[in-house]
Amino acid sequence: MRILIVGGGEVGTNVASGLADAHDVVILEVDPERAESVRGSLDVLVIEGDGTSLEALEAADIEETDIAIGATDHDETNLAVCGTVSSTSDTFTIAQVTKQTYVRTWRNTHGTFGANYLVNSRLRAAQAIARIVDLPMAHDLETFANGRVQLVEFEIGAESVVVETPLDELREDELVPVAVLRDGAILTANGVSLEAGDRLVAAGTERAVAACSERITPERYAESIDDVVLLGGSATAEHVARHLESQGRSPRMVVEDRSRANDLRADLTETTLLVHDPTDPSFLEREHVGDADVVLVGFDDDQRGLLGSMLARQQGADRTMTIVDEPEYDTLFEAAGIDVAVHPRAEAAEAISRFTRGRNAENVAIVERGVAEVFEVAVESSSLLVDHTVNEVEDTLPESVVVCALTRDGDYHHPHPSITFQEGDRVVAFASADVSDEVLSRL
């Protein structure tokens, strides 16, 4: 496919790097310097120009383009891109936005703005947090096969009882321990034992993933996550609070600005709103924020986010999750002891990549910023998989490939080595990034 991305910023380059291998990607970027830097780092066609102008779109061959993506940092620009593109061609349009109002308007009016698909980066970040709030050691969780299969990435801490346990021993009826990520390497072989600091990738049903989480989580963590505190009142934090409410929780939320708090109160009925400076240590102590099961930090700027997270840590919070705008600060946040940093732009980029590839009948998730990919394929009658066992298939594929799960008639099946693939099965498979394209094309 030919894909046009307007905006060579965080979202644009992230989407592009995921798609450039298998598709023809063109990036329209206004700023000449940024255009030059993208040109040097990605194998895509970079054209200087304003994506909301017809001339620039024509220069980028919009007529030949299958999908156009508005990926700048401005909602209105992205929507204008969709509007302009859809008025001149029948290219499929996607826009990244941050305001939920636009998504609501779009949904209620059947595609205003000329957009075929909208991705709200803040909402995506909030969903990413809500998915793993119950799993204390989880960094990321993606779902496959209509939610029947969960793929989760756990951090193995030094206190965890599974340290030194062979990977294979974690295998359960509905759970496959897929791989270990250690110092940038992917270990999938039998006989690998877990070490402190590893990242464990596992796949299974929701129930089995929860059980696995319980097993690897050190005892000092609470059994169930009840007490959640949100520091900061950013739009993403608001989405998180709403998700937590829908999960039946009653979080506490600390907001500095009174009028913002009033707005939030109208919307968040189950949340206790506290109006105070969220970075005031004595206040945090008074409110026993250190006793919370999870502290979520959601400010509009990263400096306060870092400050808030460090304070929560210092107060003794078991787990801090922080919304970080700038992915480059990742290591800094890690060094400060933050458990999970969630990036709205990266989440949007992944959502757009998944959606774009999904239109090509690929459901793909990216593990650890691209070291590996997990994808879901339907077994068709002509497929090479039909009538072969999992064992046979794994033997013919590169070493790093693991069959994570399969669903048949909507039910989860453990991919036992002896199980035979049938037409209509959906297979979820893991592969390191260097072989993923080859594997995907062979499956």
Added chain:
Amino acid sequence: MVRVNWRVSLGYTGVVLRWMAAALLLPFALAVASGEDVVAFGATIALSLLGSVALERYGRQGDIDSREAILLVSLVWTTVGIVGALPYVLAGTGTVATPVNALFESVSGFTTTGATVMAEVSTDTHSRAIMMWRQESQWLGGMGIVVLAVALFPNLSVGGVQLVEREAPGPRMRKLTPKLAETARVLWKVYVLVTATEIALLYALHLGGFAPDMSLYLAVAHGFTTMATGGFSPAARSIAAFSTAVQWVIVPFMAAAGVNFALFSRAYQGDLDAFRDDPEFRTYLGVLVAVAVVLVGVLFANGDYAVGAAVRHGVFQAVSIVTTTGYASVDFNAWSETAQTLLVLAMFLGGSAGSTGSAIKIVRWLIVGKSIVRTLFTTAHPSALRSIRIGETVVKSSTVRDVHTFTLLYVVLFFAGSVLVLANGTTVGHALTVQESMSAAAATLGNVGPGVDFVGPMRNYLHFPTGTKLLLAAFMILGRLEILTILVLFTRGFWRG
């Protein structure tokens, strides 16, 4: 601490060297067919494979950043120059068998210069395989060895943009397609297609009875070096050895070789206005016509030729020198000083950006000219704000600065080279004239090939002392890689922080 990841550059040099072995198969096949120089080519293939394995083992795979790209391109061109010299040494025939001469000939080939140190250019003295290798090396160097490697070896695409920008001629190399490997393939496809057309036409002339001497072997040989703007010919008298019809057929192909290849590809895709809309192409045509008209006028005024011959030789030499090809349809050593000086000046013009032509190139002259006009205007109107445009697009001021730097460097190198050649020329046993040394420097730096008088089109560079030969070989690489790529290697800042 060296901050350049030089082992990555080394590793990829090995990859490129493997393709060299493949390129050597053509002369190897000819050698096997005629039974001459089989060992020379067989051994070279084995050595390049061995070298490639060693380089790949010692080097590393990794990311190519701009400095690794610069180093890699320089390494590739030096390595290829050395490996390409092996057949001449191993064959052991003629004057090219000594290491320095072989290196000169090989570098002159790959850089598409066309200056020779063969005392006897003939398939009687040398094997057909050696003479074809000489031609093929120019063809490979024309579109670019690294560009070819990127087309064949997609792994190089990551960071490959920097690579191609380093090798591709002119400041305007742009991708034509989203994928770099695809762009490289498109360019090579056009190159192969036009070359094949020329070969077919030349051979058709032969079959039609218009070119008795143009055998299939020679048609292929000249196809290789026309489209590369190379200028080597297996015939001692260059294109003067062939009929009028052959000379006229070669003219448009030399001119085409000086055109930005991206335009051919756009025209092929149906954008027929591509040529008309390109300001550089229009200027290029204008330059060709202007030089040809003046030269024809001078030749005719001198009464050297009748009208027909004056037009033919004037047009042929004008196109040959401006595009930096270096073919000759006649020994222009016999021409007047005026005509010869005109030719030496024309050596600085060059083809278009993105063509196989070398020298300063039309787009740079265009920018230099426009910036002179701008300076004149702002002298009269100090507060005027004017940008330099090529067609619709505004040329970035950083690009204008780079163009000025390049042009100045080119001229400085040319003068320095002329002086060195002249100073070192006393050992030749023939007192070099200023014009001879200048033409030698200009012809090597501009990848043209022949100069005038002592290094005229029917003569050679054999009698220069070793030092001069090495200097001129370095000039050829400097000219082909557009100076800065090589010069930057000699700065401290390149290797450190």
